[in-house]
Amino acid sequence: EDKVVQSPLSLVVHEGDTVTLNCSYEVTNFRSLLWYKQEKKAPTFLFMLTSSGIEKKSGRLSSILDKKELFSILNITATQTGDSAVYLCAVDMIKAAGNKLTFGGGTRVLVKP
Amino acid sequence: KAGVTQTPRYLIKTRGQQVTLSCSPISGHRSVSWYQQTPGQGLQFLFEYFSETQRNKGNFPGRFSGRQFSNSRSEMNVSTLELGDSALYLCASRSSGAGRPSGANVLTFGAGSRLTVL
Numbered sequence: 001e002d003k004v005v006q007s008p009l010s011l012v013v014h015e016g017d018t019v020t021l022n023c024s025y026e027v028t029n030f031r032s033l034l035w036y037k038q039e040k041k042a043p044t045f046l047f048m049l050t051s052s053g054i055e056k057k058s059g060r061l062s063s064i065l066d067k068k069e070l071f072s073i074l075n076i077t078a079t080q081t082g083d084s085a086v087y088l089c090a091v092d093m094i095k096a097a098g099n100k101l102t103f104g105g106g107t108r109v110l111v112k113p
Numbered sequence: 114k115a116g117v118t119q120t121p122r123y124l125i126k127t128r129g130q131q132v133t134l135s136c137s138p139i140s141g142h143r144s145v146s147w148y149q150q151t152p153g154q155g156l157q158f159l160f161e162y163f164s165e166t167q168r169n170k171g172n173f174p175g176r177f178s179g180r181q182f183s184n185s186r187s188e189m190n191v192s193t194l195e196l197g198d199s200a201l202y203l204c205a206s207r208s209s210g211a212g213r214p215s216g217a218n219v220l221t222f223g224a225g226s227r228l229t230v231l
Contacts (some may be wrong), residue, residue, distance in 0.1 A: 034219060040223040042117075043156075048219055074126075088156065100169045101220065102157035107166070 002027040009048050017079050021107045023089030024071040033065055033072050034089040034101065043088055046074070048074050054063035079111045115140065117223035125229045128161050131192040134226045138185050140207030144168075145187040146220060147179060150201040159202075162187055194230045201225040 004025045013019055025033065032050045047056045049065035049072060055081075056063050059108035065072045076083055087107050090101040118137040126132050138145050146169075147159040162181035175179040179189040185206075191198055205220040 036222075042203070042222040045219050045221065090156075100158050100161060100171070101148075101156075102158070103148075106154045 002091070002093065002102045003102040004089060004102050006087075006107050008106035008107060009092045009105070011109045012112060013079055015080055017111075018075065018077045019079060019083075019109060020081050021074040021076075021087050021089075022071060022108070023073070023104055025089075025091045025102075025104075027036070027091050027093050027102060029094040030067070031092045031094045034092065035063055035072075035074050035092045036090065037085045038088055038106070039085045046084060046087075076109075079109075081111050081113055084109060117204055117206050117221055119202075119223040119226050121226060122224065123227045123229075125231060126194050127231050128194055128196060130143055130192060131190060132228060132230075133188055133190045134202055134204075136187045136189075136204030136206075136223060138187070138204075142206035142208050142221075143185050144207045145181055145185065146205045146207075147187070147189050148203045148205065149173075150203055151199075156203070159189065189222050191228075196230050199228060199230045201227050209226070 007022045032048050035044055035046040036047050045065045052065055052067040060077045065073045086106040088106045089104040092101055114149040117139055119134045123178045144163045146161040148161055159173055159177055160167055160179050161176050165181045178191045184207045202218045203222050205224045211216050
């Protein structure tokens with residue numbers, strides 16, 4: 001059965017701290033791994049990773065994929081209160097047609113002032 | 114351009130009733146997917162439609178159904194509601210769902226429809 005596991009479940013940090021979120025997966029026919037941020041309702045897209053070892057970066061956020069060890073990490077440096085959210089990892093698999101994301105349970109991040 | 118629009122945003126139903134949720138994808142997007150989000154199970158895939166055809170289906174009972182219209186708008190229906198169907202139902206669209214993955218072709222989610230079953 002396809003599985004995506006995120007850790008930690010939740011964490012509390014203070015502004016300026018660095019956080020590292022983990023996502024491990026066991027899926028068949030891997031196509032890509034995606035990170036989303038969910039604050040209130042709609043998850044918003046952060047990164048898509050398809051190749052091992054290539055870091056994707058956007059401002060204070062960065063992510064990397066290891067296809068050999070089957071995991072990805074999402075780093076947030078110099079955290080701000082606006083980074084408080086649930087961060088979701090999802091894996092897209094090659095199916096006969098279309099796409100079907102399998103999500104991890106999410107990591108809830110709370111950034112305190 | 115406008116994002117993914119879901120209606121209604123909130124609704125309350127009682128056990129045994131049925132409900133229909135609506136999703137208007139981003140203009141030009143032909144693939145629409147539905148997900149159920151609950152505190153216990155997280156985000157789970159329901160189904161995906163493309164050009165009015167269901168392309169993928171998750172592991173949900175037959176009470177959950179959907180359809181897509183020629184203008185790519187989609188509806189999902191849940192019949193004989195159970196307490197456990199209380200959830201946030203998220204719709205997401207993308208342009209095609211086929212071909213090489215790219216940042217321009219990822220799922221864009223709507224704000225969701227919050228269903229409470231009493």
